[in-house]
Amino acid sequence: MSREEHKITERDLHAYADGALDGAARAAVEAHLAADPAAAEEVQAWRRQNEALRALYGHVAAEPVPPRLNAPRIDRALRARTIHWSRMAAAAVLLVCVGAVAGWFGREFAGPAPASATLVTEAVEAHRIYATEVRHPVEVWADEREHLQTWLSKRLDRAITVPDLREAGLTLVGGRLLPASNGPAAQFMYEDDTGRRLTLYIIPAQNGRETAFRYAKLEKLEAFFWSDEGISCALVGDMPRNKLREIATRAYEQLE
C-alpha cells in the first residue's frame, strides 16, 4: 500500500498531538493537517491541553519523596511484620480453625455467623456441588479464560485476575458465577494431573481491609481463606495443608 493511499484516522491525529509519530507517518499527518484547517485547529487545542496538564501536575514528580513512601523502608517494615506473624502463626491458625468450625457447626445457637465463617461455608458447599461434576463442572471453560476474567470482574464489580497455578501443578478447568448470601460470587476450578480438583471462591468485600491467611478444616476438605483489597477469597480442596497454603499464597499474590 502506498503512503498516499493511507487514510489519516482519528488515532493518527491523537498520536501526532502526543508526539508519538515520526518519519513518514508524521509527515503524512502534517500534509493532511495543511489541507484541513479545522483538524489542524483541533490538534493544536489538544497540544495546548497536554501542555496545560503537564504544567499543572508535572512539578509533583520533582518534589522530594516523603519518607513514608520510601520503598526500602516499607520493605523493611513489612518484613518485620511478617517475622512477627510467623512466630504467632501456629497458635493463630489453631484458634481461627476452632473459631471457623464452631461458626460452621454452631450457627443455629451462636447467633449470626461471622462473615468469614459464611464465606467458608459457602465456598465449601460450592466446592462439594461442582468439584464432583463430570460433564458440567464449570460454566465457562479455560479455553475462554479472557472472557471468564472479564465477565466475572464485571459481575463482581472488581478487577479479578484468574490466578495461574500451573507452577503448582494445577491447570485451570474454568469458572462460574454463583449466588452468595450477599450478592454474586465467582468460583474458579483447577485440577492436578490426577484429576484432583481445587476451587477458589471469591466474593466482593465490603471493606478493603486485608487479613492474614486463615485456615479451616471441614470433614475431608481443607480451606484457606483471606481478605484482600476489595475481595474475600477461600481456597478449598482435599489436599495436605502445606500444599494448600502454598497454592493459596500463589493465588493471593496474583489477585490484584
Added chain:
Amino acid sequence: MPQILDEIEECVPALRRYARALTHNPDLADDLVQDCLERAIRKRALWRPSGTVRSWMFRILLNIYRNDLRRRRRAPHLPLDTLAADPPSLDTQPGRLALAETARAMQSLPMEQREVLLLVAVEEMSYSEAAEVLGIPLGTLMSRLGRARATLRRLTEAGAPKLRSVR
C-alpha cells in the same frame, strides 16, 4: 529481587504525580501511593514480567483508588468534593488563568476520561501501555481519549462557570 524493589522505587515520583492529578488532594494522593507500594512490595515475590513494573504499579494504584471511591459512595457523609482543592494562587496572574480553568475542568471530567487523559498527556505513556494499565482494548482507549479531549475542550472553552449554572 532487590532489582524489582529498585524498579518499584523508580516509579514513585510518577505515581505521586498521577495520584495527585486524579485526586487534587496531596494527602489523599500520598495515602494512595503508600497503599500501592505496600501492596506491590508484598506481592512482588511472584510477580511475572508480562508487562512493565510501571504499568503493574499504575494498575495497582488505580484498583486501590477505585475501591476507595466505592467505599466513599457507600459513606455519603464523606463527600467526594472535599478532595477538590484548586492549585494554590493559580488564578491571580492572567497567564495562569487558563491553567486554573483546566484544573477546574479536570475535576468535572468523568473519572474514566480523566484516568485515560492523565496517563497519556501527563505520564506520556504509549497508547498500548495505557490500555494495559486500564485493562481495556486499544479501541476503547482511543475513544475514551477522544471523548476526554472533547469534554475538556468544551469545559474550558465554553467557560466552566456557565456550564455550572446550567447544571
